[in-house]
Amino acid sequence: MNSVENQSRRHFLAGSSLVIGFALAPKAMALSGKTSLAQGAKTDQKQLNAFVIVSPDNTVTVLSKHLEMGQGPYTGLTQLVAEELDADWSQMRATASPADDTIYANNVFGMQGTGGSTAIANSYEQFRRAGATAKAMLVAAAAARWQVPTNSLKVVGGIVSDPASNRQATYGELAEDAAMLTPPTDVKLKDPADFTIIGAKKTRLDTPDKTDGKALFTLDHYPDNVLVAVVARAPYFNASVKRVDDKKARKIKGVVDIKPVSQGVAVFAEDTWSALQAKATLDIEWDTSNAEQRSSDEIIADYREQMKKTGFEATKRGDVAGLAARDDLEVIEAEFIFPYLAHAPMETLDAVLQKNEDGSITCFNGAQFPGQDKQAISEITGVPAENVHMEIQLAGGSFGRRAQFGSPYMREAAEVFKASGMQRPVKHLHTREDDIQGGFYRPLFIHKIKGYLDSNGEIVGWDQVIAGQPLMKKDELDETSVEGASDLPYKIENLNVFSHNTTAKVPVLWWRSVGHTHTGFVVEAFLDELLQKAGKDPIDGRLALLPKESREAGVLKAVAKLIKDKPLAQGRQRGIAVHKSFSTYVAEVADVSVGEDGCPRVHNVYVAVDCGVAVNPDTIRAQMEGGVGFGLGAILFDEIELDEGGKVRQSNFHDYRSLRINEMPHVEVDVVMSGESPTGVGEPGVPPIGPAVANAWRRLTGKPVRRLPINRYEKA
Amino acid sequence: MIAFTLNNQTIQFDGDPKTPLLWVIRDRAGLTGTKYGCGISQCGACTVHVNGMTKRSCVTPVSTIADQRVTTIEGVDGKEANAIHTAWIETDVPQCGYCQSGQVMSAVALLKQKPNPTDEDIDGAMAGNICRCATYQRIRQAIHTAAQQMEESE
Incomplete structure (x- = not known):
């Protein structure tokens, strides 16, 4: 290996291809000795490839191409690197990578992006390879320094040693030499049997800073002379400003300017309170002539009309139509209604934008699709994309909200920034009301379904029609509307799944687990109902319909084992559901009673999850616990409703409820041992909780759940 | 002023x-x-x-x-705060982390009032703090751990 002639050039290894480029201005390292989250000041670090930086202080920083919005990729990806690097865990740090749709592409999406529970799945080999490559370079640097062959050296805990001569060097001491070397392309990865860091419980690297208030989110950036901007938006979709009277607002101390923007009226102020007050004082008349003016009830009525026609075919096997002619079958029919849902992450949407002295723009944001955001800012401000720097921040949750093709919220932030004149940095803040009423909801969906039972209680037919706004394809079958139903794992001879793309002027978006939020519910609730009708056990009945070696069967058996010695308390019922989403298999059992208010009270939830190789088992457990709590809150409480005229009724956490600690069930998780490639865990914990609770509820009350949220429509 | x-x-x-x-x-x-x-x-x-x-x-x-x-979270100290911080890290409570300053502040105040809180005490003191990631189980566990640690160090 040779050193590089031009020391200002660095090597980047992205995937298996070598990319030579200038150093990506390495950001922001280490606040203090105790923190493992690299945010803040700079040090003299050496970047060994696109993902690994080794500093003279012997810390190793992994550049995460995935946004840390709570699901733990900073730690999981760092484990992948540390494993192959043979580093000591205490020297590992993590931070966000720069924005680059090529070097930092999600290998599933083909651009940089976080979502679809892909962070570990698409990085498993890439980040291990980055670790192995960096290790090879560090070892080669030691070999060159000591003039010995590389294979005579040993690495333990980030220290390279030469047993023959008793010499040793830390990675930090070797970093500078190693950075001059050409990265090898043929590194060998470890046998999983030799893993010591992958599969181990490692406390998340971001936990200490998230416990003492040091963790920085977008809103925590206060550049000098920053302006705060808020936008007054219509509580209707697709409305525009007809008339605005801002006289009173302009008189509020601290208000700097008020400008119209596409989304409404932007207020710029010296501080947040002045901006919020001015926004509240604006007198705006909205033009709703092009707005969505239907109420939720009217939208539902329209969808039902459309469902009378034939939709797009998603799955067709056997002869469902032929079953209707038979008189020996019992037919069970149902309609399920799912409301619009807001994501409501704790941190509302936001962005901090500033123009630098050289004319470039820096944007601080917890960006889920940072390459797209960069492009959006460029298009709106006219500053070339290569001069737009994304400083990717921790995000205070997302659940899908920050993942938007075309970057609508970043376009708004950029437009607001442009309207300000771009002379001062601008912090653009959505209020909680903006968040709840701002659309980009999980779409409202209706399912109509028929099940056919023969005289032996066998399910011989399944006829499902789905209707809702599509997320991806407007004019053909949209996979995100039917995923989880069209790939029904149960052996049912005659199966139809059809889907309608409906239209409404309500912007919609993926919401943690996307189509599975409703398909998983219908499949698992309706199947359970059929099994009960046929007098079958919910677990054995499912197992009989599943291929023996299927991973669905595996998690069902695992959860059955988990509940075996846990008798059900009096007055409670158990409901079960199993669902695959994002290639991860999850079975959940919920113990439920009827609360004093006539609503479900969920006491315990047992979870078995098969996500292949468990990179960080405790994070997997945490995501299952969180998925259960997040999903449970939604199915019990949540609905975004359009009132007559199309106005959004809900506005904040008082009427768009979140699960609270006193409503959180005890969750026990079994992570099934597996040698399969790892798959994601951010979303798959969500789909089964709804049907598990609904199935328990039906057994408790005799009432099948047909419309969500349960506490509003299905009280005992 | x-x-x-x-x-x-x-x-x-x-x-x-x-x-x-x-x-x-x-x-x-x-x-x-x-x-x-x-x-x-x-x-x-x-x-x-x-x-x-x-x-x-x-x-x-x-x-x-x-x-x-x-x-504020930056200034909170004392044995309750120390116990809560330690237990929070041991239990790996946070996910997105955005609500956690508020959770920690509520938990520290609870331990100051009730050094050995029951589950009901925890519900009462913490129900006003939403966590959209639903880290509630670990919050509960960490509060119990902190209480125990305080008792042991006395």
Whole structure:
């Protein structure tokens, strides 16, 4: 290996291809000795490839191409690197990578992006390879320094040693030499049997800073002379400003300017309170002539009309139509209604934008699709994309909200920034009301379904029609509307799944687990109902319909084992559901009673999850616990409703409820041992909780759940 | 002019007396650990201590805390705070982390009142703090762990 002639050039290894480029201005390292989250000041670090930086202080920083919005990729990806690097865990740090749709592409999406529970799945080999490559370079640097062959050296805990001569060097001491070397392309990865860091419980690297208030989110950036901007938006979709009277607002101390923007009226102020007050004082008349003016009830009525026609075919096997002619079958029919849902992450949407002295723009944001955001800012401000720097921040949750093709919220932030004149940095803040009423909801969906039972209680037919706004394809079958139903794992001879793309002027978006939020519910609730009708056990009945070696069967058996010695308390019922989403298999059992208010009270939830190789088992457990709590809150409480005229009724956490600690069930998780490639865990914990609770509820009350949220429509 | 103590420092605020304490802490004092979540006292992300008691700073006009002692996540200390911080890390409570300053402040105040809280005490003290990631099980566990650790170190 040779050193590089031009020391200002660095090597980047992205995937298996070598990319030579200038150093990506390495950001922001280490606040203090105790923190493992690299945010803040700079040090003299050496970047060994696109993902690994080794500093003279012997810390190793992994550049995460995935946004840390709570699901733990900073730690999981760092484990992948540390494993192959043979580093000591205490020297590992993590931070966000720069924005680059090529070097930092999600290998599933083909651009940089976080979502679809892909962070570990698409990085498993890439980040291990980055670790192995960096290790090879560090070892080669030691070999060159000591003039010995590389294979005579040993690495333990980030220290390279030469047993023959008793010499040793830390990675930090070797970093500078190693950075001059050409990265090898043929590194060998470890046998999983030799893993010591992958599969181990490692406390998340971001936990200490998230416990003492040091963790920085977008809103925590206060550049000098920053302006705060808020936008007054219509509580209707697709409305525009007809008339605005801002006289009173302009008189509020601290208000700097008020400008119209596409989304409404932007207020710029010296501080947040002045901006919020001015926004509240604006007198705006909205033009709703092009707005969505239907109420939720009217939208539902329209969808039902459309469902009378034939939709797009998603799955067709056997002869469902032929079953209707038979008189020996019992037919069970149902309609399920799912409301619009807001994501409501704790941190509302936001962005901090500033123009630098050289004319470039820096944007601080917890960006889920940072390459797209960069492009959006460029298009709106006219500053070339290569001069737009994304400083990717921790995000205070997302659940899908920050993942938007075309970057609508970043376009708004950029437009607001442009309207300000771009002379001062601008912090653009959505209020909680903006968040709840701002659309980009999980779409409202209706399912109509028929099940056919023969005289032996066998399910011989399944006829499902789905209707809702599509997320991806407007004019053909949209996979995100039917995923989880069209790939029904149960052996049912005659199966139809059809889907309608409906239209409404309500912007919609993926919401943690996307189509599975409703398909998983219908499949698992309706199947359970059929099994009960046929007098079958919910677990054995499912197992009989599943291929023996299927991973669905595996998690069902695992959860059955988990509940075996846990008798059900009096007055409670158990409901079960199993669902695959994002290639991860999850079975959940919920113990439920009827609360004093006539609503479900969920006491315990047992979870078995098969996500292949468990990179960080405790994070997997945490995501299952969180998925259960997040999903449970939604199915019990949540609905975004359009009132007559199309106005959004809900506005904040008082009427768009979140699960609270006193409503959180005890969750026990079994992570099934597996040698399969790892798959994601951010979303798959969500789909089964709804049907598990609904199935328990039906057994408790005799009432099948047909419309969500349960506490509003299905009280005992 | 309104004066109050913020983490043992005197703050003098000459702006609108109706300004919520949250924005004085963040925009003026530059302490960013205390978060905005809802602005209507529903989520608890903005929880601070005023004279040792929890307060939702997003709905607390700064005029009402004149001459009082405000503590934020950056300034909270003592054996309860230490025990909570340690237990939070051991239990790996946070996910996105945005609500956690508020959770920690509520938990520390609880332990000051009740060094050995029951599950019901925890429900009562913590139900005002929303965590959209639903880290509640670990919050409960960490509070019990912290209480136990405090008892053992006595």
